[in-house]
Amino acid sequence: MKTLKDLGDLKGKRVLVRADFNVPLDGTTITDDGRIRAALPTITTLRNEGAKVIVMAHLGRPKGKVVPELSLAPVAARLGELLGITVPLAADTYGEDAQAKVAAMSDGDVVLLENVRFNPEETSKDEAERAAYAKKIADLGDAFVSDGFGVVHRAQGSNYDVAADLPAAAGLLVEKEVTALSKATVNPERPLTVVLGGSKVSDKLGVIENLLGKANRLVIGGGMVYTFLKAQGYEVGTSLLEEDQLDKVKSYIETAKANGVELVLPTDVVVNAGFPAGDTPINPEVVPADAIPADRMGLDIGPESQKLFHDAIVNSKTVVWNGPMGVFEVPEFAAGTRAVAQGLVDATAAGAFTIVGGGDSASAVRNLGFPEDGFSHISTGGGASLEFLEGKTLPGLSVLE
């Protein structure tokens, strides 16, 4: 993989940097700026080298239309605050305003281009259309740095096609992510424990299949666990259930047995009358995992499972965690996610290598108040880190070889 030093002297050069600034927003308030902070080392390094730094990013999925709520304006403001400079936001990605703002840059300046996904070509399936669009972006720069690790699993105009038009290299974040995730995939120190949560099994099929041949222990919680519980013959009440994945999940349970992979599932869960919404009163109750009442919904793992999961994690040398254990945004259903995060912190302190993967889990650990240095690595990638763990070829990385 090419890295910054392969780009040579960047003094006075216009460097296009693709970042992943897809941050959670509450209106125009950024509720977790982790992805912006993660981009600072590359931006600062380039500025120190005297480059003109032109950053591009997406926010949400505006589907090729200008959606004012998905403007990068809050990001430009936050990036400027973190860098201690003004970061102008161009009104478009490659149009007149972008060109004018870039032309006005001095060495060391930073400009942010407006949401690349406001352009239909960015995510077009038509390669020629994407390539023509990428050329217009490339005209703004002299070199391209790919630093948006969270999008390297996508082949899109601003992170993939543009690399064909300019000298291209990985930024420091992409380099750091690849190094860390490789430690969990290439000869990991064992036992290797993988903790998976989040709502859907269907999002994690590839990673589960791959890990059943690699991990020593697979710990499962979150919304996806109810399909596992059902596959074991338990009733799950009104909990999230993917009926169409039941056969797959049954085969995973078999494969785990056959491969000697220890499958750790919750023995108790926290249920509620329904999904917490608005001011409907919450009535949490702990029940055994094999006795979820017909009219109750599982929203977190219970206290016994918290201990079980914590112990499984602590007795490991490498731990990868992706996906919350419950509806952690609601304090009554956050204890499971907290226990897993604490498990990783304790494992790290005991010398294990620990990775938090996934936008949601990364936000969860920060919002639950865990210190970032309690983990060996907090990935900025959700889908990207999962696909990396699946062993897939990621287009945004292969283009940097």
Ligand code: 3PG
């Ligand atoms: C993410 O948030 O996972 C990345 O920014 C990629 O976003 P996407 O899933 O909309 O492509």
Ligand code: MG
């Ligand atoms: Mg995503």
